[in-house]
Amino acid sequence: MTYVVAMQQGYLRPSNLRINNLRLMKAYNPAWLDALAVRRLAGWWRRKNWLTEEQLRQIEARYPAPFFTPNGFVRVGLFGFTAFFTLCATGLASLFVHPLLDSGGSAAFGVLYLLYGVGTGGALEYFIRRKHHYRSGIDDALLYFTLALGIGGLASLFWDAWGENVRWYCLLALPILIAGAIRYADRLVTALAYACLLTVVVLFGIRFGWGRWLLPFVGMAVSAGLYGMAKRGGNTNRTAPSYEGGAGEGQPFRYWAGCLWTVELLALLTFYLSGNYFTVREGHAALNDTTDYRQFSNPEIEAIEQRREAYYAEIGRLQTENDGLRADSLRGSQNQARIDANQQRIEANYRRRETLLYRDINTIRLAERERAAANVPLAGFFLGYTFLVPLLYLIAALRRRSRPVLWAGMLTLVLAALTYVRYFPPPSSAIAATAVGTLLIGLAYLSIRLLQKPAVEKRYRLTYRADEDDPSDEIRNAEAGLLAQTFSNRLPTPPDQGTQFGGGDFGGGGAGTRY
Amino acid sequence: MPLLDELLRRGLISAEQHRYFTRAAAAKPFSLNGELQAVLYAGVLLLSAGLGGLIYQNLATIGHQAVIGLLVGVTFAGFYYAYRNQPAFSVTPVEPRTPLAAYALLLGCLSFLVLEGYLQAQYRFFGPRHGLAAFIPAVLFLGLAYYFDHRGVLSLALTALAAWAGVAITPLDALTKNDFAVPSLLYTALALGAGLVAVGRYQSRRGIKKHFTFTYLSFGGNLLLVATLAGLFTRDDQRPLYAALLAGLVFGFIAYARREHSFFFLLMAVLYGYAGVTYLVFRSGIADNFYVALFYLVLSCGGVIYFLLNSHKSASRES
Incomplete structure (x- = not known):
């Protein structure tokens, strides 16, 4: 906490912190990133007409940020074509060395992947350092390829030793992902590192008897710990609201503001999921599956197995009898009738063995599993947790004005509703949807009316007004497209305009005749 | 804030601006705009989906007239609310007087589609003229999109227009x-x-x-x-x-x-x-x-x- 105080008193310039002087930790020029935040802020002031054009120009001259960051659509295109380029280039290279690969086994693949990874990593650094790319699509694609090739290459090297033990590969990937997330401050890599960390915790946790029982609480503890770390590092709440989504102005870890934001949101979500009734109940059943074939001890299933043996014996007996009858050619027609009858009985026995018995075993196993699931300890606690935590999140979000907490609250509320529907299905889903829809509209309506009162806005510092002066045009256009996509199936069926099945070279035959 | 202090020290903003920006940053409220719109959108989707299911599930108990009445009621309530809050027509962008109006219009349009589908399924309202069933919403939504200045309704209208012509047009379906x-x-x-x-x-x-x-x-x-x-x-x-x-x-x-x-x-x-x-x-x-x-x-x-x-x-x- 001392650095916060020091920051506020202005003693501690961010550039004096040791962490900023380590070249290896930051791929993108941190000074330019700071300048980017300043320019964004100055642009906002200018739009509000709080700055003169002259001042804006002066600020932009004093804070240069010559990054190459293209428009979002160009970024998508660059990302896709860079990824495709890398795939084809590595594929082409592999064609030339494939005689070597055939003899070398998985280790040879590992070495090759690592070499490719060095290549993409070098290209990544080239584009960032020399071409000043920042979130251009090219650096994103190369970063993901480098990490995937690095992790895949190392995993191939260890394939012979580890086999299919996923937990070791996760343990291997974790430091690589964390290093990637730190150096390139990428949100997706951060999320992957987070998921990897939790997978490691779970996979190692379930190897111990007590770990299985404590898993929900271990999950909560790890999430809470990571949330605390992200919060201390990011300080997203203490930052002035106007820098929200910006670079976390003045904070020592502002280079990673986006990563910390991501961890904050994910930690809140996994904290909830650790104690959600659905995950705990079904996870408990899956981990304590008493009907697992390896620990087979169910008398009902054993009885069925015995019946199956009896069917086998019966089939064998009938087949021997038929063989005898066929060999006895003297009473041809008389024997044929018995042979046919026997054959039918054989087939019936086969059917019973294949269908009925397996179905019976499956039913018993599901019932057993359901019994295990229903016996989940502390069911009442987890049920309460499922419905209380989202509400607590929402209250906290409004009190502390925190975006990640708000989103976590909304998402977990949806999960809570889905959990409720799963275990307490409403008599009519249509009535439930109508009621919930009406409730949501009413709730939003009341909230908007309330927030539009100046007194409320002033007192709680919450507003309905959009953050920017006007929501961006691109978002509205995307909304319109999404809407049409969602409802195209609601439109009345058009006439069959001579469209007939068959003869479709494009899109696979008759797939296009239904609109 | 260190950044503002730095800008002031470098003479890029005046002392007055420094004071003003500091105050503005501290007083800036937390916007719930996007989140509340998402809730409204989810509500409209759920309500129209629920109404669509409701009429087919409960035909026996509530009867045809009641179903039609309910749908007509919701449709007109949506259109009326949007109409009441709509400023005069203009060729430039027009903001409705309340943010809810756009969603009321959307609800009206969606329940109109449910109503039309219901009439066709129950009474063969348009008979074998399926084209008419796509043409009516196309024309209606086109008019509504212009009057209420609503891009979402416009995209629905274009989708209906294409459906009338027998073509799937929405980005994924077109492919x-x-x-x-x-x-x-x-x-x-x-x-x-x-x-x-x-x-x-x-x-x-x-x-x-x-x-x-x-x-x-x-x-x-x-x-x-x-x-x-x-x-x-x-x-x-x-x-x-x-x-x-x-x-x-x-x-x-x-x-x-x-x-x-x-x-x-x-x-x-x-x-x-x-x-x-x-x-x-x-x-x-x-x-x-x-x-x-x-x-x-x-x-x-x-x-x-x-x-x-x-x-x-x-x-x-x-x-």
Whole structure:
């Protein structure tokens, strides 16, 4: 906490912190990133007409940020074509060395992947350092390829030793992902590192008897710990609201503001999921599956197995009898009738063995599993947790004005509703949807009316007004497209305009005749 | 705040501005705009889906008249609320007086579709004239979209219009659900796409609802390009014709994208153009060898990347 105080008193310039002087930790020029935040802020002031054009120009001259960051659509295109380029280039290279690969086994693949990874990593650094790319699509694609090739290459090297033990590969990937997330401050890599960390915790946790029982609480503890770390590092709440989504102005870890934001949101979500009734109940059943074939001890299933043996014996007996009858050619027609009858009985026995018995075993196993699931300890606690935590999140979000907490609250509320529907299905889903829809509209309506009162806005510092002066045009256009996509199936069926099945070279035959 | 102090020390802002910005930053409220809109949207979706299910599940208990009454009630309530809160018509963007009005209009439109589907399913209201069932919402929604200045309703109207013509137009369905091996469908799609693009261009030239241009051009352009590509793939006898058409469209959209800085169209043109060129290359038999094929893909991808990098640079210099 001392650095916060020091920051506020202005003693501690961010550039004096040791962490900023380590070249290896930051791929993108941190000074330019700071300048980017300043320019964004100055642009906002200018739009509000709080700055003169002259001042804006002066600020932009004093804070240069010559990054190459293209428009979002160009970024998508660059990302896709860079990824495709890398795939084809590595594929082409592999064609030339494939005689070597055939003899070398998985280790040879590992070495090759690592070499490719060095290549993409070098290209990544080239584009960032020399071409000043920042979130251009090219650096994103190369970063993901480098990490995937690095992790895949190392995993191939260890394939012979580890086999299919996923937990070791996760343990291997974790430091690589964390290093990637730190150096390139990428949100997706951060999320992957987070998921990897939790997978490691779970996979190692379930190897111990007590770990299985404590898993929900271990999950909560790890999430809470990571949330605390992200919060201390990011300080997203203490930052002035106007820098929200910006670079976390003045904070020592502002280079990673986006990563910390991501961890904050994910930690809140996994904290909830650790104690959600659905995950705990079904996870408990899956981990304590008493009907697992390896620990087979169910008398009902054993009885069925015995019946199956009896069917086998019966089939064998009938087949021997038929063989005898066929060999006895003297009473041809008389024997044929018995042979046919026997054959039918054989087939019936086969059917019973294949269908009925397996179905019976499956039913018993599901019932057993359901019994295990229903016996989940502390069911009442987890049920309460499922419905209380989202509400607590929402209250906290409004009190502390925190975006990640708000989103976590909304998402977990949806999960809570889905959990409720799963275990307490409403008599009519249509009535439930109508009621919930009406409730949501009413709730939003009341909230908007309330927030539009100046007194409320002033007192709680919450507003309905959009953050920017006007929501961006691109978002509205995307909304319109999404809407049409969602409802195209609601439109009345058009006439069959001579469209007939068959003869479709494009899109696979008759797939296009239904609109 | 250190940043503001720094700006003040460097003489980039005045002391008065420093005070003002500090106060403004501290007093700036937390916006719930996006989140509340998401809740409204989810509510409208759930309500219209629920109503759709409700009428079919409970026909026996509530009866036809009650169902129709309920749907007509919801539809008119939605339209009426939107109408009451709508300022006078203008060719420029118009904001409704309350943020809820746009969602009320959407609810009205969606429940109108439920009502129409119900009438058709129960009473064969339009008889065998299915075309009418798609034409009515197309015309109604088009009018509503202009009067209420609602892009979402406009996209619904265009989807209905295309459905009336027998074409699937929404971005994903245009690719997957049209069987362009049927010549009439291909020509319909080409004509409809060209028509929508023409309307969009005409409107933006005349300054009528300029912000609708994107919807017209993206729906129409996507359909036009998909259909041209399909013609290229399926009409071997007319391949040069479709190749020329594709080239013209791609260049047209790239020029438009550069002029208007609307990079969506740049991406769209590049993707369809690349697909067409690659098809022609593989079709010509030059790249029959696997090595040559991969080599072509590597080179062409590099070329596209180079083009995208430079097109963006030149476009941003212009601005």
